[in-house]
Amino acid sequence: MSNNFENFEDAFNKLKYIIENFERNDNLTLDELVKKYENGIEAYNFCVNKLEEAEKKIKIIDTKFNA
């Protein structure tokens, strides 16, 4: 698993970009196509993993709350 993505949003946007690229039917060479496909799958896996380990952290800031 590659660590080319900063966070979920980054991976998601890259995946979306690749899809848009594919759908626009840019003239991609086969090598580019395969590379993009691999990157897309990587981004997808990254997103899925991130979602699986998702948990919400809640912190209450109360320090200044007087007066």
Place this chain on the structure above:
Amino acid sequence: MKLNPIKVSQLNKYIKKHLSNNSLLNNLYVEGEILNHKVSKNNITYFTLQENDSCINCICFFKEDTIKNGDKIIVSGNLNVYEQRGTYQINVKEITKIGIGNMLKDLELLKENLKNKGMFSKNKLIPKFPKKIGLVTSKNGAAIKDVLKTFDEVSANIEIFIYNAVVQGDIAKKNIIEGIKYFNEVEKTDIIMICRGGGSFEDLSVFNDTDIAQNIYNSIIPIVTGIGHESDKTLSDFTADLSCHTPTAAASVVIESYKNIQIEIDKMLLILKNKMNNEIDYIYNNLRGYNYAINNMMPLATINNFKYEVLNYANILKKFTNSNLNYNKYNLELYREKIRSYNYRKNLEKGYALVLDKDGNIINNINDVCENKLIDIIFNKLKIKAEIKKFEEVSDVK
């Protein structure tokens, strides 16, 4: 002397009776500004009439939705005591609208002023996948529950920071401003939410504060408001990057992209795979097409045709040569027989002789001879060496 206590109900009854008999109070004509205007489901209209620091509750037993908070009106009606609660209110018979009230007028002026300063045209992009969310609200209020409940609907890796702030009354302004600053300077979040559950016009008046509006405007981080108001927006809403009518709606917008994210990325995976397969199929088909074209272009057939033709010619040639050869062979045989029949030796056997010079050339001409020339005379089984003594030409030897 000690008086016997009377009961609360007796007091309220007395007050009601006393006030009801006052002709002035039965025929009221009162001017003020509307606050907390509300129409119930059974079409009863409630509002508060305010003037300076004084206010009185009003009730209309009809639906009145043409008026709004801040309107300056004159009501006519009578005073009505609500015994059960020990309160009194104006039972409104008629309303006359006389303009915008001072409070609303002030607010309108403020709004206009801020708008002219460009403070209402802020619309920072709301991050689609906020990781850190700053929430300015009361930790004991209804808003926080609604927001967290909405967040719980999605599977997302988010951190929620709640800045506990009073959202009503005097401390509210200070708290809310501190909250905005906290999330801009201390715990930098991706987005700030300012939320408060529903309340009356008065309850929400803190959100019309210009200092809060200014701080919202100054925020580097995008701000979404979810202030529970039913009708008019507050100045905070106008200056925020995005305003929603309720905390739930605000929370919903903030985590919108996380909703159905799994479905969306699965959809993208499908597109990715389909596209890849289609492209590869397409390339394969092209390759097959090219292969066919190349095979067709290759002169194999022509070469084969040539080969066949050449072979054919070769066969013909062979046939022809063979027959020619046989023919020649036959002729040769024929000639050999002929030659054999002409063989001089046969003539020698018959008794003829052959005269040759010393070089073996046949002598059959006068030019071939001279006197004293040595000659060979060949017989069948005899060879004579002779010398010409004399010769003469004869015309015909018989």
